[in-house]
Amino acid sequence: MRLDKYLKVSRLIKRRTVANEACDNGLVLVNGKSARASYEVKPGDQITLHFGARTVTVEVLSVQESVRQADAAAMYREVGRPRP
Numbered sequence: 001m002r003l004d005k006y007l008k009v010s011r012l013i014k015r016r017t018v019a020n021e022a023c024d025n026g027l028v029l030v031n032g033k034s035a036r037a038s039y040e041v042k043p044g045d046q047i048t049l050h051f052g053a054r055t056v057t058v059e060v061l062s063v064q065e066s067v068r069q070a071d072a073a074a075m076y077r078e079v080g081r082p083r084p
């Protein structure tokens with residue numbers, strides 16, 4: 001599955017166009033490297049998102065074409081989240 005679609009389906013980013021723009025602007029890293037929206041996401045990949053002053057890193061657990069909102073969080077696991 002494409003990175004921009006994964007970010008939308010997993011509800012990490014609300015809209016696919018916003019996910020696409022974030023990738024184009026270098027705000028999304030996969031396994032420590034800047035990734036394009038067309039990158040094929042696989043289980044085990046680590047995705048880092050930069051939201052302003054906040055950074056979120058998640059590990060991909062599963063890749064599914066469609067998922068209910070309640071089950072979306074099961075597609076990834078947060079890692080390395082700094083404590084406030």
